[in-house]
Amino acid sequence: MRFGVVVFPGSNCDHDCHYVIGSVLGQDVDYVWHGSTDVAGFDCLVLPGGFAYGDYLRTGAVARFSPVMKAVEKHAAAGGLVIGICNGFQILLEAGLLPGAIMRNVGLKFICRFVDVRVETTSTPWTSAASQGQVLRIPIAHNEGNYQVPPEVLEEMKRKGQVVFRYCSPEGSVLPEFNPNGATESIAGVCNAEGNVLGMMPHPERASEAELGSADGMVIWKSLLAHCGV
Amino acid sequence: MARAKVYITLKEGILDPQGKTVLRALKSLGYDEVGDVRVGKYMVLELDGDDKARLEERLGEMTEQLLANPIIEDYQMEVEI
Numbered sequence: 545m546r547f548g549v550v551v552f553p554g555s556n557c558d559h560d561c562h563y564v565i566g567s568v569l570g571q572d573v574d575y576v577w578h579g580s581t582d583v584a585g586f587d588c589l590v591l592p593g594g595f596a597y598g599d600y601l602r603t604g605a606v607a608r609f610s611p612v613m614k615a616v617e618k619h620a621a622a623g624g625l626v627i628g629i630c631n632g633f634q635i636l637l638e639a640g641l642l643p644g645a646i647m648r649n650v651g652l653k654f655i656c657r658f659v660d661v662r663v664e665t666t667s668t669p670w671t672s673a674a675s676q677g678q679v680l681r682i683p684i685a686h687n688e689g690n691y692q693v694p695p696e697v698l699e700e701m702k703r704k705g706q707v708v709f710r711y712c713s714p715e716g717s718v719l720p721e722f723n724p725n726g727a728t729e730s731i732a733g734v735c736n737a738e739g740n741v742l743g744m745m746p747h748p749e750r751a752s753e754a755e756l757g758s759a760d761g762m763v764i765w766k767s768l769l770a771h772c773g774v
Numbered sequence: 775m776a777r778a779k780v781y782i783t784l785k786e787g788i789l790d791p792q793g794k795t796v797l798r799a800l801k802s803l804g805y806d807e808v809g810d811v812r813v814g815k816y817m818v819l820e821l822d823g824d825d826k827a828r829l830e831e832r833l834g835e836m837t838e839q840l841l842a843n844p845i846i847e848d849y850q851m852e853v854e855i
Contacts, residue, residue: 602843609840638843645845647784650791692788692846726789 545774548576548586550616550632552607557593557629557749564752565590569765571774578610587772588625589616591632593685593747603646603688604634613639625669625768626741630686633733633743642734642743643701644693649686650726656685658758659724661732661746662712665705668739669771670764679716680709680760682746684724684732689745691727691734701734709733709744776821778833781850782842783814817841821853829853 547565551558558575565573576583578596583589596607607613613635620626620641628636636642649655658681663674674680693701701707709732712718723730725745733744748761784790792813800808819836821829830853842849 601841605840605843645843647788647846648791650789652791652795690791694845726791 545571545587545769545772546585547571547573547588547590548583549573549590549592550576550578550612551592552578552594552596552610552635554596554598555592555594555631557631557747560747560749561590561592561629564749564765568752569769571769576612578607578612581611581615583612583615583619586619586624588627588768589619591616591626591628591635592749593630593632596631596635599631599688602638603631604636604638607631607635608639617641620736620741623738623740625772627670628741628743629747629749630684630689630745633745634688636741636743641741642736643697643706644691644728644734646688647690647692647726648688649690649724654685654687655689655724656683658683658751659732659746660712660714660716660722661709662716662718664707664710667705668708668735668742668767670735670742670767671708673767673770674763677716678763679712679714680746680751680763681714681758682748682751682761683758684746685750686725686745689725689727691725691731691745693728693731698728704737706735706737707731708735708742709746776823776826776829777854778819778821778829779852779854780817780819780833780837780841781814782817782837782847783812783849785846785848788846824855826853826855
């Protein structure tokens with residue numbers, strides 16, 4: 545399987561993603577500079593975390609107009625796999641590839657710590673190897689993770705199974721006290737209606753080896769490989 | 775040369791964490807008359823041209839496409855020739 549890790553000016557999780565895909569998963573992986581307009585040959589594109597364009601104006605607002613994004617949109621429209629992590633998720637939202645928008649954390653603080661998220665659906669390429677309701681311990685690191693979406697859009701998303709992860713207690717209960725940023729209905733990750741585009745605030749690439757405190761993020765990568773028959 | 779002003783605020787009904795924090799700070803300073811605070815953005819643009827209607831139309835496009843996120847934000851704008 546061939547992965548492309550998109551590098552925007554200000555990306556800072558690109559090397560972590562590259563390392564996990566190449567060295568931990570043993571898959572082909574290349575960087576794709578944001579000025580590139582060609583993503584042919586990649587099975588999965590990764591929009592990594594960071595602070596693309598300094599987060600100026602709104603997170604992801606400027607990055608979504610990078611030349612590479614037209615190619616990412618075409619790739620997604622053709623059914624190609626796209627995962628946006630943290631800042632990458634924010635870029636996918638601004639680009640309209642996923643529904644909703646991200647606002648500043650309710651507590652106005654940058655939060656960098658492990659959280660627990662519950663797998664809400666296993667019917668996506670990203671969660672097929674997980675079990676329904678499985679709790680994953682994965683870190684977040686963001687100042688803007690407060691996911692907002694109009695109620696009528698959210699209802700449609702729920703009908704179509706687009707809510708993929710919710711913040712929860714270690715036992716898997718979705719409760720307000722385990723919502724770190726004020727996100728609507730504790731949502732931590734969503735996909736498009738087709739399921740091939742995923743955005744999530746937690747960083748699975750930082751939780752893919754037990755030595756780093758958790759390997760729970762591996763279930764997302766393993767799901768993806770299984771989906772692609774690797 | 776024209777001058778444009780764009781005011782962007784979070785939509786009604788969307789919780790404004792910064793506004794709430796400023797409201798609490800004002801209350802703690804004794805400004806009890808303050809009922810609510812919404813924090814927004816104010817942008818000033820210099821535009822070439824003197825056709826006000828045309829500039830307003832272009833500014834509307836700029837705001838919808840980049841300056842504001844219509845999912846969470848409302849905006850007002852003014853063009854002065």
